[in-house]
Structure formats: structure tokens, C-alpha cells
Amino acid sequence: MNGAFRQSMTWLHTWTGLVFCWILYFMFVTGTLGYVDAEIDRWMKPEQIAPQQAAPAEAITVAARYLQREAPGADRWFITPPGGRDAPHLRVFWQLPTPENAETPPDPESLRGQELLDLDTGEPLPEVRETGGGQVLYRMHYLLHYLDRDIAYRFIGVVTMLMFVGLITGIVVHKKIFKEFFTFRPGKGQRSWLDMHNLLSVTSLPFQLMITYSGLIFMVTVWMPGIALGTFGFDVQRTQTVLSEAVGQVPTERANEAAPLVELAPLLADAQMRWDGAPATGVEVRLPGDANAEVAVNRSEGIARIGGGGFVYNGVTGDYERAAPGVPNAPIAIAATLIGLHEGLFAGPVLRWLYLFSGLIGTAMVATGAVYWTAKRKRTGVQRQSRGYRFVDALNVGTIMGLPIAIAAYFWANRLLPTGMEHRADWEVHAMFLVWGLCLLHPVVRSTKHAWSEQAWFAAAAFALIPVLNGLTTQVHLGYSLRAGDWVLASFDLVALATGIAFAMAALLMSRRAAGREASQPVELEDELSSSLNTDTGAAVA
Amino acid sequence: MTGFFLTILGVCALSLGMKRHFLQVFPALRFSRARQYTARFAGALLLIAAAFACVSDAGVGLGLTIYVAYLNLAAFGLALVLAWRASSLREF
Numbered sequence: 060m061n062g063a064f065r066q067s068m069t070w071l072h073t074w075t076g077l078v079f080c081w082i083l084y085f086m087f088v089t090g091t092l093g094y095v096d097a098e099i100d101r102w103m104k105p106e107q108i109a110p111q112q113a114a115p116a117e118a119i120t121v122a123a124r125y126l127q128r129e130a131p132g133a134d135r136w137f138i139t140p141p142g143g144r145d146a147p148h149l150r151v152f153w154q155l156p157t158p159e160n161a162e163t164p165p166d167p168e169s170l171r172g173q174e175l176l177d178l179d180t181g182e183p184l185p186e187v188r189e190t191g192g193g194q195v196l197y198r199m200h201y202l203l204h205y206l207d208r209d210i211a212y213r214f215i216g217v218v219t220m221l222m223f224v225g226l227i228t229g230i231v232v233h234k235k236i237f238k239e240f241f242t243f244r245p246g247k248g249q250r251s252w253l254d255m256h257n258l259l260s261v262t263s264l265p266f267q268l269m270i271t272y273s274g275l276i277f278m279v280t281v282w283m284p285g286i287a288l289g290t291f292g293f294d295v296q297r298t299q300t301v302l303s304e305a306v307g308q309v310p311t312e313r314a315n316e317a318a319p320l321v322e323l324a325p326l327l328a329d330a331q332m333r334w335d336g337a338p339a340t341g342v343e344v345r346l347p348g349d350a351n352a353e354v355a356v357n358r359s360e361g362i363a364r365i366g367g368g369g370f371v372y373n374g375v376t377g378d379y380e381r382a383a384p385g386v387p388n389a390p391i392a393i394a395a396t397l398i399g400l401h402e403g404l405f406a407g408p409v410l411r412w413l414y415l416f417s418g419l420i421g422t423a424m425v426a427t428g429a430v431y432w433t434a435k436r437k438r439t440g441v442q443r444q445s446r447g448y449r450f451v452d453a454l455n456v457g458t459i460m461g462l463p464i465a466i467a468a469y470f471w472a473n474r475l476l477p478t479g480m481e482h483r484a485d486w487e488v489h490a491m492f493l494v495w496g497l498c499l500l501h502p503v504v505r506s507t508k509h510a511w512s513e514q515a516w517f518a519a520a521a522f523a524l525i526p527v528l529n530g531l532t533t534q535v536h537l538g539y540s541l542r543a544g545d546w547v548l549a550s551f552d553l554v555a556l557a558t559g560i561a562f563a564m565a566a567l568l569m570s571r572r573a574a575g576r577e578a579s580q581p582v583e584l585e586d587e588l589s590s591s592l593n594t595d596t597g598a599a600v601a
Numbered sequence: 602m603t604g605f606f607l608t609i610l611g612v613c614a615l616s617l618g619m620k621r622h623f624l625q626v627f628p629a630l631r632f633s634r635a636r637q638y639t640a641r642f643a644g645a646l647l648l649i650a651a652a653f654a655c656v657s658d659a660g661v662g663l664g665l666t667i668y669v670a671y672l673n674l675a676a677f678g679l680a681l682v683l684a685w686r687a688s689s690l691r692e693f
Contacts, residue, residue, distance in 0.1 A: 238619075240615075240616075240619075240676070240680075241612075241616045241619070241622060241676065241679055241680040241683055242621070242680065243680050243681065243683070243684040244684070245684050245685065258677065258680050259677070262672075262673050262676040262677040262680070263673045263677070265669045265672075265673070266669065266670070266673060361662060361663075362662045362663065362666065396662075400666065405663070409667075410663075410666065410667055410670065413667070413670035413671075413673075413674065414670070416670070416673075416674060417670060417673060420673065420677065
């Protein structure tokens, strides 16, 4: 390949990588934790009653009774029967109609509601500590938490595209993809960092391409607003309607005539029969209590989570009306498959661990790339003194080590903040970002050389002590979870402990290397001195 | 699980089709053209077999997803083993 072309690609890879590596690292870490969001949720709500099981028909009756009472005139109800890791409890969601001729449009949040119900009592689950849980943590990877949603979306859209550029240019730049497929040469400084960066990237390339490209599919309306704009102009309402029709949602008109809602359980039984015995995974009731009410019984399965489609029934008579195809057309099927692969909701325990592993590999890929930039420039003393070098080095410590510490702080805050505190969930996040801020400052006031190992030690302690903290503050500690065989809770503590040990090993390595460097420094100085003396004498002789 | 074992064997065979890794594991042997092609051919066959094992186990979509994840894990793990523990592979 043309040398100049490769050189320009190297430049592009280096600079898009360097400028955006810290935000990409943040996205990879929080996104990876998203693969275990439900498990983190569970750990962060230690008072929550244990997951419940029930036949969908039974659960749906409980849900309908509650919704009849709390949200009778709603536009839609969504009912998710309990089952699987995503739904440990019966979940209901409702959307109230936008009041007509209201002077100011009401806050959309105030028109929505959701609740987890206790199957035994039919009432909402008892209050637990207010927490953002795994959901807030995982949403950070595309909402960045403190930013306005629209701005965050656009920004993340651009960053995702740059990640894609980074992957493609990386493939072009890497000269020996096959020749050095399994190559890692440890203990060789700059060489080792590049080897590891290559090894991580090449072995996980299918995952990285999939996760980045599907990330772009999420952002398709950010990147390609022109198609909708060209067709519908600035008519946002019309665009929305056409888009939701494209994904198979048919709007239902209100008759404004009251009619009692049909019993839901028999519809579920009918749908189950049509699916050869497979149970429904969700029920949507449109316009409950209206004469035009409809009930859609849905089943999501497969990677795309829409494969099962659904059946639509008349909401008053209970008559079967039509089958809603799971996949309305090919583009939607492709998009849904890519999005399904990205979210990994279909993954069972083994594949979920593998997703976690792939996410960590991606995280390490970004981190090793960032460190390689400094490792490459470390050897020349001039660059080492430059402001740019010190800036990158400090940001590397504060992000690569600091972000995990901050996430540990998020978990610590969950256990330590008083349960009755106002805005408690917000403060969990504030604690996380405050700690991260401190970690970013630390290498600035202290030398980065010390900061690496100090933060690694701190991260080791912060994670390894999580099981202890959990034991001191709750009843769901390892002593309980291991004995009860509650593997979700036990895994959280055990993984935290393992993470702590991993950081301790990294810290040990860094301290040892830093000590080694200090010991070898006088020698280097002497060498330099003698060589300069030699040249001096050489010059004198000449 | 069969899929995973076949994937591991497949990447091991492929690595033995490369001079550097072949000599890491068998320092006393000569890396010949015949050995190179045998190892590569066996590796390719094993990896194809692994893909079929995964697909027959979990269906096309899910099976291939799992297969790609296995490949990632096996290749990365093998590279670390070759870097630090190539000597222990010699005992085989």
C-alpha cells in the first residue's frame, strides 16, 4: 500500500484516538457495566424482596387490577410479567393522554408512571433506598449524565463515528495483522504497549466493529436527519408518526365512548396457543376503558428481540383481530438485529460473561492506546518535559485509574449515604464524579510517576473492601448469599473482590517498576556524565 | 462446550503454523513448509468444525455470536500463554 496513504492514516488514528480516548474509555467502562445492569440494580437495592415467579396470566390479572385503579383513562399500559434477569418483578408502565386545550404543554414525565408490583398483595413493592442503580450507570455511556439529552446524543453520535474511524484506520495502519496475530512481547516498554494494543484490537475486532457500527445505528437520526427532513420538511409530528408506523406501530383513535376492558388472561392463553406454548413476554393495552380499546400480546425472542411479533385483540369483546408481524420489513430487521447485538439482552449467563469480557477488552484497547502515546514519547527527554506530554500523562492516570475508583465510590455511596436523604440517587452520582475529579487532580499536584501506583493501590482497596462494606451495612453479604446460593448477589461481591486483587497486582507491578527506575536513574546519570565527559575530552584532544 | 474446545484447538493449530510460535513450543524441531501447511490446514478445519458445533448447539444467529466471542477469548488467551508460558506448552 502507498506509504503516504498509510502515513496519513497513522496520523488520523493517532489524533482521533488521542483526543477522544478518555471519553471513549468512559463509554466502554460504563457501557460494559450495562451488560450487568440488572445484577447491579439488584445489589444496589438490598432491601428489595427476592425475585418472584408467576404464570403470565396470573401476573397480568394482578397488573390489570392495579392499573384500572391507578391509571384508568390512560393512552397505553405496558405490562411485563416477571421472568428472567430483566424482569425479576411484575412491572407496569402507563402513559396518560396529553390534556387538550391546556395552556402550557405539561411536562411529559408527569404523564408517565411506572411501578413494580408485589404479586402477593397486588400493591407496589415496599419502598427501598432511592438509587440510580445499574440503570443510571449504564445510561451514562450515551447520555453522559449531566448533559442535556439532545446535546449528549449528538456528541455521542460524533464520538461513535470517530471510534469507527479509529477502527478502520487502525486496520489500515497495522502492517502485520496476520503475521503478529498472537504476538505479545512483554517487558519491552513501548514495543509491549503497541503489541498489547494490537493484540487486544485484532482478537476482538468483530466485537469492536459490531459494537461501534450498531452504536451508529442507534444514532441514525442524528447522522442522517436529511432523509426525514427531505421527505417531511420540518413537520416533526408527521416524521414521528411515519417513523413509528415504519417500526410497526399502528395508531389507535379514541372513540370517546366508555366500554369496560375485556378480561386479559384468556387473551394471553389464546396467544400462547398460537405460539405453540411459548409464553408472552409483554402486553400492551391501548386506550383501556374506551370503545376502541386494543390489546396487543407480544413475544420478544432471538437476537433482535422482536422475532416473535404479537397478536392484537379487540379490547372490549376480546375478538382476535390481526397478527402484528415481529419484523415489518428488511431494514427494520437489520437495524433491530444490530441493536439487539449491541444490547445483548438475548444473552444467557455464558454469553453475558463473554459480553462482559469483550467489553473489558475494548476498554483495555482504548487504555493501552492512550498509554502507548506517552510510552512512545517517554524516551526523548525534550518531549517528556512538554506541556502536552504531561497533560496526556496526567489525564491517563486520572481516567484509566480514576474512573474505576469513581465507580467504586458510586457503590460506596449507595451503602453509606443515609437512606432517607433527599435527592439520594443524585448524590450517588455526584459522589462518583467528585471522586473522579479528585483523581484527575491528584496526578497534577503529585508527579504522574507516583500517581499511577498510588491510584492503583487506592482502586485495589476501594474494590476489595466492597464485600466488607456490604457485610457491615446490609443483610445480603457474602455470608448470606453464598449459603443461600443467591449467585447474582454473591457474584457482585466476588467480582468486586477480584477487581480489587487485579488492581493490587497492577499496583505491585507499577511500584516495583517505579522503584527499579529510581534505582537505575543514578547509573543513567553517570553514563550520561561520562559520555559527555568523553566527548569533551575527545573535543579537547581534537 | 464442544465449540469452545474446538476453537481453542483451532487457534493453537493456527499459531503452530507460524514460525515464531512453532519454535517457541518446539525449539528442537525444524519449521518446515510441510509442518506449516499441516498446522494451518488443521487449524482452519478445527475452526470450521467449531463454528458448526456452535451453530448446531444454539442456532445460526446465537451460535455465530457465541462462536465469535469464543474466538476472541481463545486467541487472546493463547497469545498471553505464548508470551509467558510457552515453556509449559512444550511438555505436551
